[in-house]
Amino acid sequence: MKPLVAIVGRPNVGKSMLFNKLVGQRLSIVEDTPGVTRDRLYAQCEWRNRVFDLVDTGGIEPGTDDQILSFMREQAEIAISTATVIVFVCDVKTGMTAADQEVANMLLRSGKPVVLAVNKADQVGRENPDVYEFYNLGLGDPIAVSAVHGHGTGDLLDACFEYFPPEEEEEEEDDTIKVAIIGKPNVGKSSLVNRILGQERVIVSDVAGTTRDAVDSYFENEKGKYWFIDTAGMRKKSKVDDRIEKFSVLRSTMAIERADVCLIMIDARDGVTEQDTKVAGLAHEAGKACIIVVNKWDAIEKDGKTMDKMRQDVMRDLSYMTYAPIVFISALTGQRVDRLFDLINYVNNQAATRISTGMLNSVLADATARVQPPTDKGRRLKIYYMTQTGIRPPHFVCFCNDARLFHFSYQRYLENQIRSTFGLEGTPVRMTIRQKGDKEG
Numbered sequence: 420m421k422p423l424v425a426i427v428g429r430p431n432v433g434k435s436m437l438f439n440k441l442v443g444q445r446l447s448i449v450e451d452t453p454g455v456t457r458d459r460l461y462a463q464c465e466w467r468n469r470v471f472d473l474v475d476t477g478g479i480e481p482g483t484d485d486q487i488l489s490f491m492r493e494q495a496e497i498a499i500s501t502a503t504v505i506v507f508v509c510d511v512k513t514g515m516t517a518a519d520q521e522v523a524n525m526l527l528r529s530g531k532p533v534v535l536a537v538n539k540a541d542q543v544g545r546e547n548p549d550v551y552e553f554y555n556l557g558l559g560d561p562i563a564v565s566a567v568h569g570h571g572t573g574d575l576l577d578a579c580f581e582y583f584p585p586e587e588e589e590e591e592e593d594d595t596i597k598v599a600i601i602g603k604p605n606v607g608k609s610s611l612v613n614r615i616l617g618q619e620r621v622i623v624s625d626v627a628g629t630t631r632d633a634v635d636s637y638f639e640n641e642k643g644k645y646w647f648i649d650t651a652g653m654r655k656k657s658k659v660d661d662r663i664e665k666f667s668v669l670r671s672t673m674a675i676e677r678a679d680v681c682l683i684m685i686d687a688r689d690g691v692t693e694q695d696t697k698v699a700g701l702a703h704e705a706g707k708a709c710i711i712v713v714n715k716w717d718a719i720e721k722d723g724k725t726m727d728k729m730r731q732d733v734m735r736d737l738s739y740m741t742y743a744p745i746v747f748i749s750a751l752t753g754q755r756v757d758r759l760f761d762l763i764n765y766v767n768n769q770a771a772t773r774i775s776t777g778m779l780n781s782v783l784a785d786a787t788a789r790v791q792p793p794t795d796k797g798r799r800l801k802i803y804y805m806t807q808t809g810i811r812p813p814h815f816v817c818f819c820n821d822a823r824l825f826h827f828s829y830q831r832y833l834e835n836q837i838r839s840t841f842g843l844e845g846t847p848v849r850m851t852i853r854q855k856g857d858k859e860g
Contacts, residue, residue, distance in 0.1 A: 421463075422471040422583045425502035427495050427526070429518045430478025432510040433538040437566035438462070438475035441576070461635045466576040469583060474498050481521035499525075504532045504582040506575065507558060511537045515552050523556040532582040533558050536575050541565045595637075595644040596767050599674045601702065602684035603694040607714040610750035611684070612636060612649045615759075642760035650674045675701055679770070679811070680708045680763050680845075687715045687729065687747070691736035699737050706812035708770040708846045709743040710762050717749035742838065744845055766845025772813055774841055776806045779815070786836040793826050800824035803855070805833075814849040822854045 426434045442462040460475045476498045477491030499505055507526055509519050526533050537550045540563035553561040562578060564571035600608045616636055636647045650671040675681055681702040685695050702709050711733060719725060726747060734741050744762055748755045783805050792800035801820040808814050815837070819825055834848050 422469070422503040423474060423501060424464075424471055424504050424506060424579050425474045425476060425495075425498040426506045426508060427476050427479060427499060427522065428508035429516070429522060430480060432478070432508045432513075433566045434478070434508050435475055437506075437508060437536065437538060437564065437572075438473060440566050440569050440572055441473055467580055469580065469586065471503075471579075471583065474502070479522050479525070481518055481525070496525075499529050499531065502531060503584070504534060504579050505529070506534050506536050506579065507556075508536045508538050509553055509556075509561075510539050511547055511549050511563070512539045514549060515555060519553075519556065523558055527557065534575060534578045534582075535559060535561045536564045536571075537561045538564055538566050540571065541567055543568070543570065595646055596680060596763060597646045597648065597678045598680045598682060598763055599648040599650060599671075599678035599702075599707075600682045600684060601650050601671060601675060601698050603686075603692065603698060606684045606686045607750045608649055608684055611682075611712075611714065611748075611756070612647050614750045614753055614756055615647065640760065643764055645760075645763065648674045648678060672701060675705050675707060678707055680710065680767050681705075682710050682712045682759070682763075683743070684712045684714050685733065687713050687719050690729070691733055696737060699740060703740050703847055706847050706849060708766040708812075709740060710759070710766060710845060711737065711740075711743050711745045712759070713745065713747045714750055716747040717752050717754060740847070742844060742846065742848075762845075769842060769844050770812055770846035771810045772841060772843060772846075773810060774807050774813070774837075776804070778841075779805045779807065779837070782836055782840050783833070786833055790829075790832060793824060793829055795824050798824060800826075800829070808851075809849075812847045812849055813843060814851070816851045816853055818853050818855065820855055822852045825852045 426438055428434050438460070441464055443464075462473050462475075464471055464473045476495040479492050479495045480488045481492075483489055483492065505526055507523065509515065535553060535556065535558045537553050540547045540550060547563060550561050550563045562571055562575050564575055566572075600611060602608055616638055636649070638645045638647060683695070683699045683702060685691055699709070699711070713729065713733065719729075729747070730745055733745055737743070744766065746755060746758060746762060748759070750756065783802060787802060792802060794800070798821065802825075803818045803820075805815055805817045808816050817825070817833070830850055830852070834850060837843065837848065
C-alpha cells in the first residue's frame with residue numbers, strides 16, 4: 420500500500436491551500452470561511468520518486484457542539500487512524516492557541532509520527548521568530564511553510580519521507596474501476612458509499628449540500644476493485660449563487676470525467692425531476708457507462724406493478740439513455756446494493772467492447788437490406804462501410820456518398836441494429852459520418 424499523509428489542524432489555518440500546493444492543482448475548495456472542507460479529500464502526490472496519498476481533512480474543532488463541526492472532527496479522527504504520518508498545520512499569525520494544544524495532545528495520544536508545519540510564514544529570507552513558540556506543543560521541530568508561496572514545502576515533504584516504510588513492489592491498479600456517484604442533493608449518494616464501505620466514510624446528514632468536495636474511497640471485494648467518487652449534489656444553476664456551491668458543480672463534472680462508470684441516483688419518492696435529467700445528461704454527453712439507481716425504494720408503498728410503472732416513467736423521462744440498466748435499491752436497508760457490483764462490472768466491460776470491421780459490415784449490410792437508406796431529391800444515401808475507431812464509449816465511423824443524406828433517424832436505426840446484435844448495454848454509442856473524399860482524421 421502507498422503511504423498516506425494526513426493534513427490536520429484547527430479550522431482556517433490553511434490546510435486546504437497547503438494541500439493544493441503539494442498536489443500542484445486546485446483540488447480542494449479554498450475559501451476563507453472556516454469549515455469549508457468538510458469531508459476528507461484524497462489526492463496522489465510524488466516526492467523523491469515515491470508516490471503517496473495525501474488527505475486533506477476538515478478542521479478539528481475540539482469540544483464543539485455544532486453537528487457539522489463534530490462530524491468534521493470524526494472524519495479527521497478516521498484520517499488520523501489510517502495515516503502513515505500526520506502533518507499538523509498551525510498558523511504563525513494567530514500564534515499558538517489553546518485549540519492547537521488540544522489537537523496536539525490528541526495527536527500525541529494517537530502514537531502516530533507527526534510533522535509540525537507552521538503556515539503563513541510568508542516573508543522570504545528572514546526567519547520568523549514567532550515560529551519558535553510552537554516548540555511548546557511538544558511535537559519536535561516546527562517547519563515554517565508558506566502555502567501561498569510554497570516555501571518550506573520541500574523540507575516538509577522531506578520530513579514526512581523519513582517516516583515512509585521501505586518501498587515494496589507496488590502492484591498496478593489498472594484493473595480498478597472508477598465509479599462516480601452523481602445526482603441532485605439529498606438523494607442518498609453518501610449513504611450509498613457508507614453502506615458499501617461499511618464505515619462512516621462520508622459525512623451523511625439530511626442538510627442538503629453537506630458533501631461539497633468529490634471524495635474518493637477505495638473498495639475491494641470478490642467482484643473486483645473499485646474507486647467510489649462521491650460527488651456533491653448538483654442543484655439547478657439558478658440556485659448556485661454561493662461561490663463554494665459553484666465549485667461543487669464543477670467538481671462533480673470533473674468527477675464524471677475521471678470516472679469509468681456513473682451511478683445516476685434518483686429519489687424514488689420524487690421520480691425523475693428536471694434536475695435529474697440535467698445530471699444524467701452530463702454523464703451521457705461525457706460518453707460514460709451509466710447505471711440508473713433508484714434509491715429510497717423502501718420508502719415507497721408497493722403493489723405488483725409499482726416497479727414496472729416506475730421503470731417506464733424513468734425510461735420515458737430519460738428517453739435519451741434507454742441503454743442504461745435501472746436498479747431499485749435502498750441505501751438505508753442495503754436492499755439490492757450488492758447487485759450493483761455485477762452491474763458496474765458488466766457496463767464497464769460493455770463500454771470497452773471492440774467489434775471487428777467485418778462483423779460490423781455484415782450487420783450494416785443486413786440493416787440496409789431491411790430498411791433502405793433515405794433519398795432526397797432523387798439521390799439515395801449509399802453507405803460504403805463502417806469501422807470502430809474507439810472505446811469508452813464505442814465510437815463508429817460510417818463512410819457514405821453524401822453526409823447530408825444521412826438523416827438522424829437512420830443513424831439511430833443503425834445504432835439500434837448494432838445494439839441488438841452486440842448488446843452494448845449501459846454505454847452510449849458515438850457515430851461519426853464521413854463522406855467520400857473527407858480526410859480521415
